[in-house]
Amino acid sequence: MTFEELQKYHLKDALGVTLTQQVPTFKEVMVLCKDKILVNADKAEMYMDKVHEVLKETGTERQVVYKGYQTYREVRERYGELLDNIIYMPMIRDTSKELDTFIDDFIRYYKPVAFEVTYRTVDSPMFDQIRKIKEAGIRVWVNTLWSHMNAGHDDEKAVDDPDQYWGWVIDHGANIIQTDRPKELLDYLKSKNKRQYEPSY
Numbered sequence: 609m610t611f612e613e614l615q616k617y618h619l620k621d622a623l624g625v626t627l628t629q630q631v632p633t634f635k636e637v638m639v640l641c642k643d644k645i646l647v648n649a650d651k652a653e654m655y656m657d658k659v660h661e662v663l664k665e666t667g668t669e670r671q672v673v674y675k676g677y678q679t680y681r682e683v684r685e686r687y688g689e690l691l692d693n694i695i696y697m698p699m700i701r702d703t704s705k706e707l708d709t710f711i712d713d714f715i716r717y718y719k720p721v722a723f724e725v726t727y728r729t730v731d732s733p734m735f736d737q738i739r740k741i742k743e744a745g746i747r748v749w750v751n752t753l754w755s756h757m758n759a760g761h762d763d764e765k766a767v768d769d770p771d772q773y774w775g776w777v778i779d780h781g782a783n784i785i786q787t788d789r790p791k792e793l794l795d796y797l798k799s800k801n802k803r804q805y806e807p808s809y
Contacts, residue, residue, distance in 0.1 A: 634659070641712035648786070650675040650699075656687055656781040660694060670699040675699050675724060691718070697749065699724040711737050715744045720794040721745035722784055726757045738781035763789045770796040778802065 614631045632640075641647055647668075652659045653676030663669045674696045676683065683698075684691055698714050700707065700723060714720055723741050723747055727734040738748050740771060755762040758777055766773035767789060774796055777785060787793045797803040 635662050635666060638662060638668045638671075641671060642666060642668050643671075645671070646677070648673045649673065652676075653678065654691075656694065656696075657690060660690060667692070668761070670695070673697050673721075677701075677704075679710055681718055684717075696720060697724055698723050699726075700734075701726040702728060702732040707733060707737055711741065715741070715746065718742070720746060722749045724749040724751065725781075726751070727759050728756060730759045732759065735780060742781060747783050748781045749784040749786060750777050751786040752777060753786060753788050763787050763793075766796075767792055775800070 611633070614743055617631060619627045619629045620630065633660055638647070649656075649659055656674050659672065659674070660669070663672055671748050672695065674694055675698075676696075677699050678686070680698070683696065696718075697720055698710070702725075704710060711723065714723070723746060725734050725738060725741075741748055749755045750776065752761060752763050752766065757767075761773045761777050763773075770792070774785065774793060785793060793804065
């Protein structure tokens, strides 16, 4: 659909009630987010150059994390020096072929701020990779929104038993957690004295 066609529609809330707000442009979103939050651009893997243009225009270049499943060589070949001027986080599943090569190349040639890792089982080969990532001084991002990404340790279970679920994810290497339950997770981290970062704004 074109943007003009999208403008005929309105957003809905979680209960399906139509709101007055229409679909915003990426630029409008970044103006709203400026100096307030970090934006996770996990659908921008094939458009990072276009996204970067908007970030330069809005002065928000350091507020977006780009993510993707491409190898280091593929990202470097596609984007060249742009990779050195953005915050890029490689994503890797435990079903991916050549886990070692994927992670080793990023550690050796790029040293990202973090890797987003996915593991399906509690005995996943990803845990060996997580140890290696952390030994290199790189953070580990785990998504707890859906159970298939974290060996069944998702947000909905964690609300009732945070030690068993969020605590388990942390004990198994995560130091960044993507969640749909930010207040509950923050309360849990503070109760365990595991909150490592306080935003400056």
